[in-house]
Amino acid sequence: MSFAVEAEELVKVFGNIRALDGLSFQVKAGEIYGLIGPNGAGKTTALRIISTLLLPTSGLVKIFGHDVVREASEVRKLISYLPEEAGAYKNLSGYEYLQFMGKFNSEGRDHLKAMVENASKISGLGDRLKDRVKTYSKGMKRRLLVARALMNKPKLAVLDEPTSGLDVLHAYHVRGIIKQYVKEYGVAVLLSSHNMLEVEHLCDRVALVNKGRIVAEGTPTELKVKHKAANLEEVFAEVAGLV
């Protein structure tokens, strides 16, 4: 079986800091997999390596069988990455931004048009897409970016804190869209989040990450049962030795 993501003994060192310390996990096709953990746990570094932005110090990552180091250009055709602190070009309108980004994945004019229409629905921004991005609120910008990440129906969506900065309603909307994409188009999703309750409701499987290593992995239900916890927050507190 070809996994959407196969990470083996992933290590990343920045100077004296060991950001990843032997991280290993697999994400199946059509699965929503969550990396959860506190700030500095190594989640973003792992997502950046998977998105071909950083090189691993050691270890191996394959995306649908393609090595992220040796076959980076192939990997980039399969993934769509949404960074946590991503911005959009403030002097372009929402439409122009989507068209600019869409052109890199489009197979022609009609395909591009369909992608932008799709993004318009996902973002729910309506006519505000005609306005320049600099006039958007933080939440509107995040909705535009989520729409950009999903509009081309990538084989793997790598979403770093996808609902960061969104209010309850829009976060709910985005979670619904992610679930719908997995169901309708078989998109695999690898996401990271601080919000463990959100992850519990969204992810098929989760990995709890602490100090660059996975300290627990499984479905939210499995983890809760195994650790006799009411939610993932309590599971994390136990496996991280906080209680």
Add this chain to the structure above:
Amino acid sequence: MFEGLRNIVTKEVREMIRDPRILLGIILAPLLIFPLMGTTIRISTEAVQESIKTLSVAVVDLDKGATAQNLTDFLESSPNVTVVTIDAQNIDEIAAAVQNSNVTAVIIIPENFSQNITNGERGDLRVYGVFREGGIAEAVTFSTVQSLLESFKQSLIYATVQSKFPDNPDVVLDPVNVSQRTIVKGKPVDVNPSVLFTFAQAQFFGLPLALFMLIILAMQLAATSVASEKEEKTLETLMSLPLSRFTMLLGKLAGSTIVAAIGAVATIVGVIYYMGSLTFGAPTPQPPIDLGVSGLSSSLLGYAILGMSVFVSLLCALALAVVVSVFAEDVRGAQSLLGFVYTPLLIPMFVLMFADIQTLPLGLRIFLLALPFTHPMLAARAIYTGDYTMPILGIVYVTAFTLVVLYIAARIFTTEKILTMRLRLRRQKVKREE
């Protein structure tokens, strides 16, 4: 690759043109500031000219002789000059009388002035300029008084010479006729060398300035283009797209070049208007030089070589700016870092505005030739001299230099350094804070 490149270039140009900092600072400001400067200077010039029209000179004639009277008559007959006669004897009284008037200068003709001139001795004149605010108008009107007195002196000399040599006073005053011609490219041509030198200096002065502006603009834009991707947090998304990093780099360089060219055109239009404003009221311009007669006519090949030289230098500047901006976290940081690059790279090229490279000491010559921005200036001179060896070698050198810088820029773009360099700076910042 072409579609991706076009997409990036379109986005870059659109983003930059819509950025108020760039639109105002690089395109609109030159179109407004230079004409505004020109208009201000023109208004000042007009005010000065107006003040010359009402030139007032006080004459204190203590001599009462014929030559003194001639001087007064000469001044009175000069256009736009009003002569005020003052009877006061004491300079303190005279000074007090003129300070609050509109008199520009006081000319005191002492006793025996006419007698001395008639006897072939030197006559003394005392001239007091009236200083009020020290403005340009005061300076210009006083220099007009000096010119009038010089003309009067010349008329006295002419009269003396004419009395002794009534047949040919002009020949006595100017006994040698100097005819000036130029040798260009080993051939004599019928053009005054001063005219050619003035023309050449104007050419050599204008191009470095235009080139300097273009390079500075382009470097700022390229650095801004990369640094704003970091500042606005768009770089990571862009780098995860199915687009070659080299295409991304080329797109940024091309976008910056296009906007820099628009900025350069705006600057040139502004400067032309400014220069046009400055020539107001100036003497009749010289007729254009026929370069065909002088043997210095430029060829199409010369312009092609100059264009190529400017292009590779510009590309080199852009690549350098991209490399520098990688070390910055934001646009302001990138602009500050560029400041360190401008001085060593660009300032030395101004040496060539004042000195011929062949006349410089060997060490300085090698240093200048090692700088990529020296070569377009040498190419500009070659247009008129027709010696293209040095400019062609320069193009080869600058191309090689640019390829090395582009390689470094491409390496930075293709590796994680473009992200980790910022990360390292951040971590150092955190450490310092700790």
